[in-house]
Amino acid sequence: MSDREYDVIVVGSGTCGATLARELTRRNKKVLILEQGQDSVLRESFGSMAAITKEYSVGDDLKAATAATVGGSTSLYFGVCKLPTAETYASLGIDLSAEVAEAKRELPIAELPDQFLSPQSLVLRKSAAELGYKFKKNLMLVDQSKCASGGYSYDARWKAKTYVEEAIDFGATLITQATVTRVLVEGGRAIGVEYKHKQGFMRSKLCTARGKRIVLSAGALVTPKLLIDCGIKNIGDRGFFCKPAYMVCGTVPGLGATDTFVGNQDIELGKGFSLGDGAMSSLLFKLVMLANLRWRYLFSFSNILSMGILIYDSMGGVVGKDGSYRKQLPPAELQKLQEAEQIAVKILENAGAKNIFRTKLMAGIPGGTIRIKEHVDENMQTDIGNLYVCDHSLMSDVMITPTFTLICLAKRLAKHLTASLQVPPARAPRRLEVVARMRSR
Numbered sequence: 001m002s003d004r005e006y007d008v009i010v011v012g013s014g015t016c017g018a019t020l021a022r023e024l025t026r027r028n029k030k031v032l033i034l035e036q037g038q039d040s041v042l043r044e045s046f047g048s049m050a051a052i053t054k055e056y057s058v059g060d061d062l063k064a065a066t067a068a069t070v071g072g073s074t075s076l077y078f079g080v081c082k083l084p085t086a087e088t089y090a091s092l093g094i095d096l097s098a099e100v101a102e103a104k105r106e107l108p109i110a111e112l113p114d115q116f117l118s119p120q121s122l123v124l125r126k127s128a129a130e131l132g133y134k135f136k137k138n139l140m141l142v143d144q145s146k147c148a149s150g151g152y153s154y155d156a157r158w159k160a161k162t163y164v165e166e167a168i169d170f171g172a173t174l175i176t177q178a179t180v181t182r183v184l185v186e187g188g189r190a191i192g193v194e195y196k197h198k199q200g201f202m203r204s205k206l207c208t209a210r211g212k213r214i215v216l217s218a219g220a221l222v223t224p225k226l227l228i229d230c231g232i233k234n235i236g237d238r239g240f241f242c243k244p245a246y247m248v249c250g251t252v253p254g255l256g257a258t259d260t261f262v263g264n265q266d267i268e269l270g271k272g273f274s275l276g277d278g279a280m281s282s283l284l285f286k287l288v289m290l291a292n293l294r295w296r297y298l299f300s301f302s303n304i305l306s307m308g309i310l311i312y313d314s315m316g317g318v319v320g321k322d323g324s325y326r327k328q329l330p331p332a333e334l335q336k337l338q339e340a341e342q343i344a345v346k347i348l349e350n351a352g353a354k355n356i357f358r359t360k361l362m363a364g365i366p367g368g369t370i371r372i373k374e375h376v377d378e379n380m381q382t383d384i385g386n387l388y389v390c391d392h393s394l395m396s397d398v399m400i401t402p403t404f405t406l407i408c409l410a411k412r413l414a415k416h417l418t419a420s421l422q423v424p425p426a427r428a429p430r431r432l433e434v435v436a437r438m439r440s441r
C-alpha cells in the first residue's frame with residue numbers, strides 16, 4: 001500500500017474519468033487516475049487504431065468495441081452529440097440542466113456547415129429528399145477551427161484525453177498500464193484499490209493505492225464486474241441495451257467520395273430505428289471492409305455510398321456474474337432492422353448505387369446496467385461507503401448519444417465529491433468562545 005492517500009482515486013481515464021479528474025483537480029483535490037491502457041499518441045492510422053481497440057462479445061455474433069488508452073473510447077468515437085432531453089433526466093432520475101449549460105459553454109458543439117459535407121453526403125441527402133425522407137444534421141463535438149478549409153480532421157474531434165492533460169496540469173497523478181482488479185473495502189467502506197501495474201513486456205506488479213473516495217469509471221464493459229466482486233447485488237438485473245447497427249453500401253462509379261465525419265446527418269422516423277449517413281474517412285472505411293472480409297472493396301472508397309442502420313433496442317439479455325453481456329435480438333427488433341434496411345436500399349438505389357452489400361451487425365457500448373436510485377444513490381454512491389460509479393453503465397436513455405451526458409454526470413459527481421471532502425472549519429470549544437467574547441467587552 002503506497003503511503004500517499006488521495007482524495008479521489010478515479011479508475012479509468014475515458015469520458016467520465018477524465019472529466020472527473022479535471023473538475024476535481026481544478027477544485028484543488030488530490031486525484032489519482034489509474035488507466036489500464038497506455039498514453040498513446042492518438043492518430044487515425046491502422047497501427048494506432050488496432051493497438052487501442054478492445055472488442056467484447058455481447059451476444060452470438062454481436063460484438064461491442066471500446067478503447068483501452070488514455071482518453072478511453074473518445075479516441076475511437078464519432079463525435080455525434082445528441083443532447084440529453086427531459087426523457088433523459090426522467091430515466092436517470094436526476095436533473096442535469098446546470099451541468100448541461102456548463103458543458104455547452106466549454107465544448108465545441110455545432111452542426112457542420114454545408115461546406116463540410118462530402119460529395120457522398122450530398123448525393124445521399126438529395127436521393128433521400130427525392131423519396132420523401134429528410135436528413136437532419138446532428139450536432140457534432142468537433143472544433144471546426146481545426147479543420148483546414150472545411151476538410152476532415154481526426155484531431156478536430158473533441159477527446160477526453162485533453163481533459164486528462166488539463167487534470168495533470170492541475171496536479172493529478174496518472175498511472176498508465178494500471179489495471180484495477182479489486183476495490184479494497186474495510187468495515188463497509190471503500191478505502192482503496194488493488195491494481196496490476198504492467199512492468200515491461202511480460203511482467204506486472206500487484207500494487208495498492210488508498211483514497212478517501214473511489215470512483216469506478218472503467219466503462220460499462222468492466223465496472224459491473226468490479227461492483228459484482230464487491231458483493232453489490234442485482235447489477236444488470238433488467239438486462240441492457242446496445243444499439244445494434246450495421247451498414248448498407250453500394251458502388252456509384254465517379255462518386256468522388258472524400259474523407260468526412262461519420263454520423264453528421266441522419267433520418268429519424270420515430271419507428272425505433274435511425275438511418276444515418278454512412279460517409280466516413282477512407283481509413284475507417286478500409287478498417288470496416290477488413291473487419292468484414294470485403295477485400296474486393298478495400299480500395300473502392302471513392303465510389304462507395306453507404307448508410308448506417310441502428311435500432312434503439314429495448315432492455316433485455318443477461319449480465320453474467322463475471323460481468324459478461326449476452327443478448328439475442330427478439331424477432332420484433334430484427335424486423336425493425338429489416339424495415340430500416342429496405343428504406344436504406346431504396347435511397348442508395350435511387351442515387352444510382354449498384355452491388356448493394358451489408359456489413360456485420362455490431363453493438364454499441366451496453367447501457368442501462370446500473371441505475372441511479374437503485375444500484376447507486378442520487379450522488380452515484382453505492383451501498384459501500386465512499387465507492388461511486390460514473391460511466392456508461394449509468395446511461396439510461398437509448399435515444400441519445402452518450403458522451404455529452406456522461407460529461408455532465410461527471411461534472412455533477414465532481415461537485416458532490418468536492419462538497420463531501422470539505423473539512424468543516426475547526427471551531428473553538430463553546431466555553432472558550434464565551435470567555436473570549438466576555439474579555440472583548
Ligand SMILES: Cc1cc2nc3c(=O)[nH]c(=O)nc-3n(C[C@H](O)[C@H](O)[C@H](O)COP(=O)(O)OP(=O)(O)OC[C@H]3O[C@@H](n4cnc5c(N)ncnc54)[C@H](O)[C@@H]3O)c2cc1C
Nearest residue numbers: 012014016036068072073078079080180391392401402403
Ligand atoms: C466506435 C465508437 C463510436 C462512438 N461514437 C459515439 C458518438 O458519435 N457520440 C457519442 O456520444 N458517443 C459515441 N461513442 C460512445 C462513447 O465513446 C462512450 O459512450 C464513452 O466514451 C464512454 O465513456 P466511459 O467513461 O463510460 O468509458 P470509456 O471512455 O470507455 O473509458 C473507460 C476507460 O477505463 C479504462 N479501463 C477499463 N478497465 C479498466 C481497469 N480495470 N483499470 C483501469 N482502467 C480501466 C479503459 O482503458 C478506458 O480508458 C462511440 C463509441 C465507439 C466505440
